[in-house]
Amino acid sequence: MIIFKNIIKEYNNGVKALNNINLHIGKGEFVFVVGSSGAGKSTLIKLLLKEVEPTSGKLFFNKKDITKVKNRKVPIIRRKIGVVFQDFRLLPNKTVYENVAFAKEIIGASAKEIRRQVPIVLSMVGLSKKASSYPNQLSGGEKQRVSIARAIVNNPTVLIADEPTGNLDPDTAGDIMDLIMQINRRGTTVIMATHAKDIVDSMQRRVIALSKGKVVRDDQRGVYDHEV
Amino acid sequence: MIIFKNIIKEYNNGVKALNNINLHIGKGEFVFVVGSSGAGKSTLIKLLLKEVEPTSGKLFFNKKDITKVKNRKVPIIRRKIGVVFQDFRLLPNKTVYENVAFAKEIIGASAKEIRRQVPIVLSMVGLSKKASSYPNQLSGGEKQRVSIARAIVNNPTVLIADEPTGNLDPDTAGDIMDLIMQINRRGTTVIMATHAKDIVDSMQRRVIALSKGKVVRDDQRGVYDHEV
Amino acid sequence: MTMKFRILKSMIKQGFVGMWRNRMMSLASIGSVTSALMILGMVLILILNINNVTNMTKEQFDEIHIYLKEDITDEQIDTIENEIQNYEGVLSVVFQSKEQALEIMKKRWGEESDLLNGLEENPFPRSYIIQLEDIKYADNVVSNLEGLSGIDKIKYFKDIVKRIISVSNVIKNGSLIVIGILMLISIFIISNTIKITVAARKKEINIMKYVGATNGYIRGPFIIEGILLGTIGSALAVILVDVAYQYIYKILNNRLYVFVTSYMVPSDDIFIDVVIIFMTIGIGIGILGSIISLRRFLRV
Amino acid sequence: MTMKFRILKSMIKQGFVGMWRNRMMSLASIGSVTSALMILGMVLILILNINNVTNMTKEQFDEIHIYLKEDITDEQIDTIENEIQNYEGVLSVVFQSKEQALEIMKKRWGEESDLLNGLEENPFPRSYIIQLEDIKYADNVVSNLEGLSGIDKIKYFKDIVKRIISVSNVIKNGSLIVIGILMLISIFIISNTIKITVAARKKEINIMKYVGATNGYIRGPFIIEGILLGTIGSALAVILVDVAYQYIYKILNNRLYVFVTSYMVPSDDIFIDVVIIFMTIGIGIGILGSIISLRRFLRV
């Protein structure tokens, strides 16, 4: 479903964030992306979202080379992907409810659908009480959970989560992981960049380890420990 | 050195983030503040910084009730405290170097001092190579480390860290914890809000557990596990 | 409810909400729109009035006086009159007899008119006073008159006429240029304000794009905000300018500067024009400004 | 190097750097400052010129003509002359004999002057022409003259003078009001721009406060930015306005509208005033605007 082919990403300032990445991620897979700070995890994810363009190489999404997709078509790709951003990216002038509803509005969901589904996902991430708060009235973990709610509200075919538990206590993190697992079981491909050693170790899923922009490990039932 | 006395904080929207907090933190102590998402950890820290005002109660810093300090004097308090913010708070229009240098400039350090010390702290957090990058050119973990560098560059009497390892891989997190320990050994009081169970458990320091705005546990040699 | 309509509805709502939630910036933008248009309005009115004054002045000089020869017959006089009446731009032709001319002269001299009583005989010739539709026909009519026989002298305010035509051309061209420049400046100020307002919300726009919103979807609420800001700003400007003008008009009238106000264009004549110009600029720039300013932020 | 000086130095550096790093907003701000001041400049020049025209027109009517009685003696004439010369506001007193008067009349009548040859004797009285320093002295001088014996009639452009005084008062007051309003609007536009620019950097300001910067320290670079934006903006406006004015002046002169340019104030006379006014507004508002706009964001 997602294929990285000789992907190289060098930023304008000369930083080579990704160096010849080759990956194949199948439909319905659950993939952890691990690696030290600055290894290139977020860059990998940003490529899928077309937030950054690869310097060279090809990137297939549903058999289509998305490096060649026209600007106008980019939103169509993004709507198929639910993303939990490392820096949350909530709209500051919208409430929690509106932030989640916004993701549904842009795909043209009816007011009825929105009114039904948004409260459901908010309760799934434990934020029913915060529906009418603005992002600057939330704690770090709450913001992160709004970002998760927004990512899953449209039942995306791919769920990308960049450090979705970085600001959560182990209990809440566990709940969120259960939620993501559940979504994965329904057939959604999940790509999750994380530093949570215990989560990765306990889940026994595919682990892709990056180091200095290169894939250094790709285990089907891996653990976090990257000093192999 | 820091005393919370019957501190209550209710936000404008009616959320009671802190409910009658009583704490005494001595000079040179190392304190973990733990608790689930939304428990009030960041609010506790924001009170010390005078980012928010308590609804009632008294808060002493160096024997002085800082709830009564005049606006004009607030910067003086803030300069004594080094803070690692949960949301980093880097100046977007300044490079990594300038962000750290800024903290020294405002206390009127000489150009010579700045040129000597900033590179030292940048290398301590492993960011020497990123000195001339802007915040939007950094990975999540790198931003977090810039925030740490800025917090320690002035050798503050108190170091407050809100989730300083949330975006860091275990190795880098370990390095940062060593750094904080070292600073603590030099006499700096450290207050650290965190979800990193393994770090808290391994360090065996004082642990203050918050739940729904109340102190539910305060152990001198505690562990993370808050379901006691 | 079709999807398109649903999206439109949500855009309009978002536009209003956006304006309200960024109300400080909205106020500042409205203020700038109003200010820029007020200046434009003031100058517009000033120029319209100057134009009016020159037009009214011109009217006072749009006559040609021809003196007939002493030995001319009554038939010849009739022929001349008929001939003149056919010239382009001639409004009326009035005959003045020798006696009428003397009377007029006596009146004009006023207290010194007794000097005229010392004259042996009436020295003033018969004449025609030709009233023109517009001063611009003067030269043509005069050259035609020169071809007629029986005419002794042609008198008209040649110099003054030429000067007035020149001045009014200068004023006309000058005002067009000034208004043009002012419109450009107004547009510039307004679109600058929008540019800054949009730039301030760059992050918001980026986030929307990353979540999968199309350019059109993001633009929508901003355009609606632009329309709202433009409408409010220009409506305020219209009202302020109109109130101020009427106020000045009234004050001058009350202080008996009627000779000033008689030269002023009444506010009702101006009002509709000003409304149209202002609304076009205000709303047009609101829309265009939003679209253009958004462009660079939508490329993500 | 003392600490104060060091901080000042770093502020100035930051001001420049800040302007450069926010260059899009800086450009927009400079544009707004320039635009607002250009409008002010255009109107200022327009008003100065209108004023000039009325002043020059007034000069053409600031004389009083007194006609002496026929039976007056030469001594009496001298007394009158000396008397008049002492009145306040009298610039010169010129005697006109009977013959001179006749000559002037003949000239004035031009082609019809042969009518005057028919006169039995010279009917024109001796007279004095009094030149005034300013039209405003007219009423006083006239009422003094009325107390003198030997004077037959006093003639001056009473109506015209009154009108001109009224019109020029209206223009004077009007221009003060218009310029006042325009200054307010310019100030409003400029400070709006600064307000929006500052609001866009609210987060930055907050962060600085949280890191322990004093209000003064944060304000510094913004004020310097304000000064820079104001200086550049107003300098541009001065240059543009001056170039445009000289250009218009030249064009009119070339097209032989000399009678227009002869009424225009030369650009050099205006230049210094415009520079002072613009720089004051531009820089003053740059500073004040920054300080005021920052206030609400510094309260954290």
Ligand SMILES: Nc1ncnc2c1ncn2[C@@H]1O[C@H](COP(=O)(O)OP(=O)(O)OP(=O)(O)O)[C@@H](O)[C@H]1O
């Ligand atoms: N916009 C950018 N311009 C220049 N360099 C960048 C940019 N974004 C990221 N980088 C650099 O690319 C490298 C990889 O960044 P990336 O964000 O992918 O790391 P990461 O693996 O997500 O790290 P973390 O765990 O800290 O989030 C880093 O060295 C970073 O400094």
Ligand SMILES: Nc1ncnc2c1ncn2[C@@H]1O[C@H](COP(=O)(O)OP(=O)(O)OP(=O)(O)O)[C@@H](O)[C@H]1O
């Ligand atoms: N500015 C605010 N206005 C209103 N409510 C707020 C505001 N800031 C925080 N809150 C609420 O106060 C409670 C405590 O927030 P706080 O940020 O202290 O939590 P926290 O313990 O730091 O959580 P986390 O681990 O998720 O960062 C939360 O319920 C939050 O929604």
Ligand SMILES: [Mg+2]
């Ligand atoms: Mg990352």
Ligand SMILES: [Mg+2]
């Ligand atoms: Mg927190």
